[in-house]
Amino acid sequence: MKFAITSKGDSNSNTLMHKIKMYLLDFNLQYDEDQPDIVISVGGDGTLLYAFHRYCSRLDKTAFVGVHTGHLGFYADWVPEEIEKLVIAIAKTPFQVVEYPLLEIIIRYQNGERESSYLALNESTVKSVEGTLVMDVDIRGQHFERFRGDGLCIATPSGSTAYNKALGGAIIHPAIPAIQLTEIASINNRVFRTVGSPLILPGHHTCTLKPVNQTDFHVTIDHLTLLHKDVKSLQFRVADNMIRFARFRPFPFWKRVHDSFISNS
Template sequence: MKYVITSKGDEKSDLLRLSMIAEFGSYGLEYDAENPEIVISIGGDGTLLAAFHEYEDKLSDTAFVGIHTGHLGFYADWRPNEAEKLVKRIAEEKYDTVKYPLLKTTVCYSSGKKETEYLALNESTIQSSGGPFVVDVIINGTQFERFRGDGLCMSTPSGTTAYNKSLGGALIHPSIKSMQLTEMASINNRVYRTISSPLIFPKHHKVSLKPVDDRDFQISVDHLSVLHRDVREIIYEISEQEIKFARFRSFPFWKRVHDSFIED
């Protein structure tokens, strides 16, 4: 079993990382940052998101597990005092894997420049670089609406608990292969109209955003935000790739929701 451990970078997380590496050494496991079979993230959900993007080209061969050194996360669900138990379970390979859907974002350019593709574990957002944000929303090749507002957010099922939730989107169980489009401050009056509700799309749907005026956009994928110029179209679809999480015990999605948002 080859493993790697990523850390948030604070003292608590770094010390726990060193302690776990020593513990793994006692089992004779190999530390391999290039081709790990399991990626252990210590910190929080943001740390695991960073680890996901670092190893997104190895998803078919890699499983992820998170330890939270702060608040309970949706991806980081182990506590520091359970690290020794986790190391033993990994060494004995006593775990199953569960797969979560990912979002594929394709940015196409008017200039003919090669398109850019991104994978998102949580969401992808698009906003204007400065002027009014106006795009045509096209669902499976048919125009649905002309959106005017601050921006749009497309999320994965597991990502619906993140920015999507703050925008008033629904929460979707990760076993449902879908993506959700939510609005950011849409303009609705006698002239402009949008649906004003989140839209949930199944696996076989494709959603395109086509600029009406401004072609420069700030596009964010999870924690990465990049300015794209001369954009012709942004295409959202559910990726054929999935992320695998190592599961050592039952921790239902709705319990995570309850513990994160309802329980004191």
């Protein structure tokens, strides 16, 4: 089996990364940063997001596993004290693969420039470069509403516990192939109205945002912030691709939610 390791970059994470690499090499596994079968992320959820984007071109061939060196993560389920167990599991145990839905973003341009396509593990947001964001929201090709406000967030089920939750969105189990559209500080008065609630769209529905009076936008793809100019439309849907996590033991989603937001321990 071929493996690669990504680190948060702090001294603790780097020390663990070198230790894991040494152990796995001792088990005669092959270190391969270009075509790994498994990627071990050492740090936190942000580190795993970086790893996902680094290897998003080979999602059907690479599985991910996380070791968290800070707070408990939604993607990083092993702690530093367990790395010997993890190494033995990777070297000796066929792992179970758990797949989570991803968000596909396609940005089209007014000048006929080639469209841009992205995958997000957590979410994508759209905000105006300057002033209020004004967007026509189409669902399945039909006009739904004209949004005015600070921005819009489109999240995956696994990303529903991140920025989406802070915006008042619902927490969705990642076994459900869906995306969620959540408003960021919408303007609602006697003149302007939006639905005012998060929208959960199933896998066969597409959400398209069409600019009304501006064409330049800040678009985030997980941790990346990009400036797109002369935008004609932004299309969001559940991606055909999925991320694959290597599971060597149960890691129940609702327990992660409880431990992250409710438990005091």
